[in-house]
Amino acid sequence: QKEVEQNSGPLSVPEGAIASLNCTYSDRGSQSFFWYRQYSGKSPELIMSIYSNGDKEDGRFTAQLNKASQYVSLLIRDSQPSDSATYLCAVNMGDYKLSFGAGTTVTVRA
Amino acid sequence: SAVISQKPSRDICQRGTSLTIQCQVDSQVTMMFWYRQQPGQSLTLIATANQGSEATYESGFVIDKFPISRPNLTFSTLTVSNMSPEDSSIYLCSVMASTGRNTGELFFGEGSRLTVL
Numbered sequence: 001q002k003e004v005e006q007n008s009g010p011l012s013v014p015e016g017a018i019a020s021l022n023c024t025y026s027d028r029g030s031q032s033f034f035w036y037r038q039y040s041g042k043s044p045e046l047i048m049s050i051y052s053n054g055d056k057e058d059g060r061f062t063a064q065l066n067k068a069s070q071y072v073s074l075l076i077r078d079s080q081p082s083d084s085a086t087y088l089c090a091v092n093m094g095d096y097k098l099s100f101g102a103g104t105t106v107t108v109r110a
Numbered sequence: 111s112a113v114i115s116q117k118p119s120r121d122i123c124q125r126g127t128s129l130t131i132q133c134q135v136d137s138q139v140t141m142m143f144w145y146r147q148q149p150g151q152s153l154t155l156i157a158t159a160n161q162g163s164e165a166t167y168e169s170g171f172v173i174d175k176f177p178i179s180r181p182n183l184t185f186s187t188l189t190v191s192n193m194s195p196e197d198s199s200i201y202l203c204s205v206m207a208s209t210g211r212n213t214g215e216l217f218f219g220e221g222s223r224l225t226v227l
Contacts, residue, residue, distance in 0.1 A: 032214040034214075034215065034216075042220075042221075043200075043202055043218040043219060043220050043221045044153070044202075044218050045218075046215055046216070046217065049215055088152060088153070090216075092214040095158075096141050096206055096214050097143070097155055097158070097168075098155070098214065098216055099155075100152045100153040100154075101152060102151070102152045103152050
């Protein structure tokens with residue numbers, strides 16, 4: 001079983017819509033969760049971190065964490081063409097090492 | 111966040127040769143890691159670069175193939191030895207954010223894209 005799994009893509013949404021990305025993880029003891037955005041040919045960029053159950057909002061991004069269900073999600077509201085990228089879910093597996101999901105590629109249609 | 115510089119940014123290498131990638135950070139960091147991202151794939155942790163001691167390698171990665179140095183808290187190198195086409199990948203240096211809680215936020219360098227012919 002993979003440690004971090006993301007919903008398969010690619011995900012195509014119209015401009016202005018909500019993009020919803022999901023991620024599940026296997027280690028029930030994980031405490032730190034992250035979403036990275038990676039544009040083609042670029043390195044990953046941290047966009048959200050979340051540590052407690054519930055929602056965390058930052059601008060158009062909302063991360064949701066449910067530790068009981070071992071589930072973390074990212075919502076992108078009012079999607080823009082500049083949001084077109086691959087989004088990587090990452091989970092701290094202990095000793096400050098992150099395990100990354102395979103990524104979900106999002107395309108926002110103008 | 112720290113500014114992380116890697117070089118080379120890209121290179122084309124011949125089979126059987128070795129290449130050393132350098133990572134320079136503009137501030138002292140405790141935790142530094144090397145990741146690999148193969149074409150179309152996600153990130154895989156190669157090793158944790160430990161200052162003043164041997165790196166800690168993940169399963170599937172060995173020191174003979176990927177020797178790592180970390181002489182101080184701002185600099186590290188990764189060598190990809192005896193390269194084969196399967197080593198064609200992006201190699202990323204990453205550092206942990208310097209926060210009091212050590213929350214595990216990682217920041218990445220620009221990456222070094224290696225192509226092995």
